[in-house]
Amino acid sequence: MSLSIDHLCVAYGARQILHGVTLPALPAGSLVALVGPNGAGKSTLLRALAGLERMQGTLRLDGQDVTRLGFAERARRLAYMPQQLPPGLALGVLESIVAALRVGGSDDLLSHAFEALRQLGIEGLAERSLDSLSGGQRQLVALAQLLARNPQVLLLDEPTSALDLHYQLRVMGAVRERVVAHRLLAVAVLHDINLAASQADCLVVLREGRVVACGAPADVLKPAMLAEVYGVEARVEQCSQGRLQVLVDRALA
Amino acid sequence: MTALAQDGAALAAWHYRRLLWRRGLLVAGLALLLLVTVLGDLASGASGMSLGRLLQGIFEPTTLSATERVIIWNVRLPYALMAVLVGAALSLAGAEMQAILDNPLASPFTLGVSSSAALGASLAIAYPLGVAWLAPSAQVTVMAFAFACLSVVLLQMMSRLRGAGVQSLVLFGIALVFSCNALVSLLQLLATEDVLQQLVFWTLGSLARADWHKLGLLALVLAVLLPFSLRAAPAMTLLRMGEDRARSFGVDTRRLRLASLLRISLLSATAVAFVGTIGFVGLVGPHIARLLVGEDQRFLFPASALVGALMLSLSSLASKLLLPGVIVPVGIVTALVGVPVFVVLVFRRGRSL
Numbered sequence: 001m002s003l004s005i006d007h008l009c010v011a012y013g014a015r016q017i018l019h020g021v022t023l024p025a026l027p028a029g030s031l032v033a034l035v036g037p038n039g040a041g042k043s044t045l046l047r048a049l050a051g052l053e054r055m056q057g058t059l060r061l062d063g064q065d066v067t068r069l070g071f072a073e074r075a076r077r078l079a080y081m082p083q084q085l086p087p088g089l090a091l092g093v094l095e096s097i098v099a100a101l102r103v104g105g106s107d108d109l110l111s112h113a114f115e116a117l118r119q120l121g122i123e124g125l126a127e128r129s130l131d132s133l134s135g136g137q138r139q140l141v142a143l144a145q146l147l148a149r150n151p152q153v154l155l156l157d158e159p160t161s162a163l164d165l166h167y168q169l170r171v172m173g174a175v176r177e178r179v180v181a182h183r184l185l186a187v188a189v190l191h192d193i194n195l196a197a198s199q200a201d202c203l204v205v206l207r208e209g210r211v212v213a214c215g216a217p218a219d220v221l222k223p224a225m226l227a228e229v230y231g232v233e234a235r236v237e238q239c240s241q242g243r244l245q246v247l248v249d250r251a252l253a
Numbered sequence: 254m255t256a257l258a259q260d261g262a263a264l265a266a267w268h269y270r271r272l273l274w275r276r277g278l279l280v281a282g283l284a285l286l287l288l289v290t291v292l293g294d295l296a297s298g299a300s301g302m303s304l305g306r307l308l309q310g311i312f313e314p315t316t317l318s319a320t321e322r323v324i325i326w327n328v329r330l331p332y333a334l335m336a337v338l339v340g341a342a343l344s345l346a347g348a349e350m351q352a353i354l355d356n357p358l359a360s361p362f363t364l365g366v367s368s369s370a371a372l373g374a375s376l377a378i379a380y381p382l383g384v385a386w387l388a389p390s391a392q393v394t395v396m397a398f399a400f401a402c403l404s405v406v407l408l409q410m411m412s413r414l415r416g417a418g419v420q421s422l423v424l425f426g427i428a429l430v431f432s433c434n435a436l437v438s439l440l441q442l443l444a445t446e447d448v449l450q451q452l453v454f455w456t457l458g459s460l461a462r463a464d465w466h467k468l469g470l471l472a473l474v475l476a477v478l479l480p481f482s483l484r485a486a487p488a489m490t491l492l493r494m495g496e497d498r499a500r501s502f503g504v505d506t507r508r509l510r511l512a513s514l515l516r517i518s519l520l521s522a523t524a525v526a527f528v529g530t531i532g533f534v535g536l537v538g539p540h541i542a543r544l545l546v547g548e549d550q551r552f553l554f555p556a557s558a559l560v561g562a563l564m565l566s567l568s569s570l571a572s573k574l575l576l577p578g579v580i581v582p583v584g585i586v587t588a589l590v591g592v593p594v595f596v597v598l599v600f601r602r603g604r605s606l
Contacts, residue, residue, distance in 0.1 A: 047497070050497075050500075050501050051500075051501075052497055052500055052501065071503055071505055072503035073503075074503075075500075075501055075502055075503030076503065079501065079502075080497065080498075080501035081498075081501075082495055082497040082498050082501070085494060085495070085498075086355075086493075086494065086495055089493060089494065089548050090543055090544075090547040090548040091490075091493075091494075091547060091548045091549065092269075092272065092547075094265055094268075094269055095269065095272070095547075095549060096494065098269070099487060099490045099491060099494075099549065100491060100494075100502055102487045103487050103488055103491055103502055103503060103504055104502065104503060110262075110265075110266045110269060111262060111266070114261070114262045114265050114266070115262070117265075118261070118262070123261050123262075123265065126265040126268070126269075127265065127268045127269075142498075145498075149502075155501075
C-alpha cells in the first residue's frame with residue numbers, strides 16, 4: 001500500500017495555495033511529517049488529501065484514484081484528525097467514539113470503541129466526560145476515534161500542538177506504534193521541527209505551496225535549507241544518543 | 254485479549270448501556286411530566302371548570318351543557334394542545350439550529366425567523382391582500398408562513414455563499430431580526446388605531462388563535478419531520494465535534510445542513526404562523542435538554558421537543574394564573590420566565606469554560 005501525490009493544486013478563488021505538489025510514493029509503515037513556515041500550505045495539503053478541499057491533480061492509494069472514491073469509502077480509508085476537539089461538549093469518552101463509529105455503519109460498536117481506547121492505554125477514561133479531560137487526554141481520545149475505524153492512512157493536523165512534553169511523545173508514540181504494527185501510513189503536520197526530526201521517517205518541507213525538500217530527516221535538515229525556508233541561522237547537531245537536533249541561533253534579517 | 258481487559262470491556266459496556274437507559278428514562282420522565290402539566294393546564298381557566306368534570310366531558314360529551322362543550326372543545330383543549338405542539342416544534346427547531354450552526358445562541362427567534370413571520374403577518378393585517386377566497390385570518394397565517402420560509406431561504410443562501418462561515422450566518426440572522434422589527438414598527442406607525450391594536454396583539458404571541466385545523470396541521474408537520482430529525486441525529490452528533498471531523502468521518506455536511514434547514518423552516522414557520530412570536534422556548538429548551546441528556550442528538554432531539562412543550566405548557570398555565578381574570582399572552586410569559594433561565598445558563602456555561 002502506498003499513497004502517491006502528483007501535481008496536486010489547490011486554489012481559494014484566484015489565490016493559488018498549492019502549486020502542483022508532487023511527492024514520491026509514500027509507503028505504508030512510515031510516518032511522514034509535513035513541515036514548513038506558517039502559510040506554506042501544510043494544512044491545506046493535508047485537507048486536500050482528506051477530501052476537504054477542492055483540488056486538482058492525481059491522488060492514488062494503491063494505484064486507485066482516491067478522488068473517484070465515494071464520500072464514505074474515502075473517509076473509511078483515509079482518516080483525518082483536525083487540530084482539537086471543541087470544548088463544552090456534553091459527551092462521554094466511550095460515547096464519542098461509538099458515535100464516530102455509528103456513522104460509519106460498522107457493527108459491534110461498543111467493543112470496537114473500547115478496543116481502540118485500550119490500544120492507546122486510555123481505557124480507564126472510558127466513562128469520563130470529554131470536558132473533564134486534559135488537552136493531551138482529549139487528543140488521545142480523538143486519535144482513538146480515528147483508529148477505531150481501521151483506516152489505511154492517518155492524516156493528522158498538528159496532533160501535538162498545545163500539548164505538554166509528556167503528551168507530545170505519547171500521542172506521537174501511539175501513532176508510530178500503530179503505523180508500524182498495522183502497516184499504516186501516517187501524514188502529520190508538525191510545527192516542532194525537532195519533534196518531526198525525531199519521530200518521522202520522512203520530512204516534506206513546504207514553502208509557499210511548493211515542495212522544497214523531501215527525504216529522511218538527516219538528508220533534509222541542513223543549515224542552508226533552514227536559512228532558505230525559515231529565514232533562521234541554525235545548526236543541525238547530533239545529540240549524545242545520535243538524534244538530530246536543530247539549534248536555532250538567530251533570525252536572519 | 255487478557256481476562257482483565259475483557260472485564261474492563263464488559264464493565265465499560267455495562268456503564269455505557271446504563272447511561273443509555275438513564276437517558277431513555279429521563280426522556281420518558283419528561284413525557285410523564287408533560288402529561289401532568291397538560292392536565293393542570295386543562296384544569297385551569299376563567300370558567301372554573303374542574304378537571305374531573307373536564308375529563309368526564311371529553312369521554313362522555315353528552316353529559317355536558319352546550320357552554321361547557323364550547324369551553325372544553327373550543328378553548329381549553331385547543332389552547333393546551335397548541336402550547337404542547339408549538340413548544341415542541343420551536344424547541345426541536347432550535348436544537349437542530351444549534352447543531353448545524355454550531356452556535357448556542359441559534360434559535361428561530363434569535364435568527365429572525367419569528368421576526369420575519371411577524372413582518373408577514375403585520376403586512377397582511379395592515380394591507381389585506383383582497384383575495385376573496387381566503388379569509389383575512391387565514392391570509393395572516395399564510396403571509397406569516399411565507400415570510401418565515403423566505404427568511405430561512407435567505408439564511409440558506411447565506412450559508413451556501415463561499416467563505417460565509419457560521420459566524421456570519423448568525424450575524425446575518427441578527428441583522429434580519431433588526432430589519433424586520435424596524436419594518437413592523439414602521440407599519441405600526443402608519444397604521445390606524447384599531448389596526449395598530451391587532452398588530453401589537455399579533456407580535457405578542459398568543460395561544461388564543463388555536464383551533465383544530467391549525468392543531469392538525471402542526472401535529473402533521475411534527476409527526477412527519479421528527480423521524481427525519483432522528484435519522485439525522487447520529488451524523489449531527491458528529492457535526493457537534495466539528496465540521497471537518499464530521500466530514501472526514503464520511504458525513505456529507507452540506508446535505509445534512511440543507512435537509513436540516515428545511516426541517517427548521519417548516520417547523521418554525523408553521524409554529525410562528527399560528528401563534529405569533531414566542532421567544533426563548535426555541536433557545537432555552539434545547540439548552541435545558543442538553544443539561545439533562547447530554548450531546549447525543551438521538552436523545553437530545555426528542556428531549557428538546559419535550560422540554561419545549563413542557564415550558565410552553567407551564568407558561569400557558571402561568572399565563573392564566575398571573576392576573577386573575579386575564580389571560581396574559583403566552584409570549585410575554587415565556588420571555589419573562591425564559592430570560593432568567595437563560596442568564597443562569599449563560600453564567601453556568603461561562604464558569605465551565
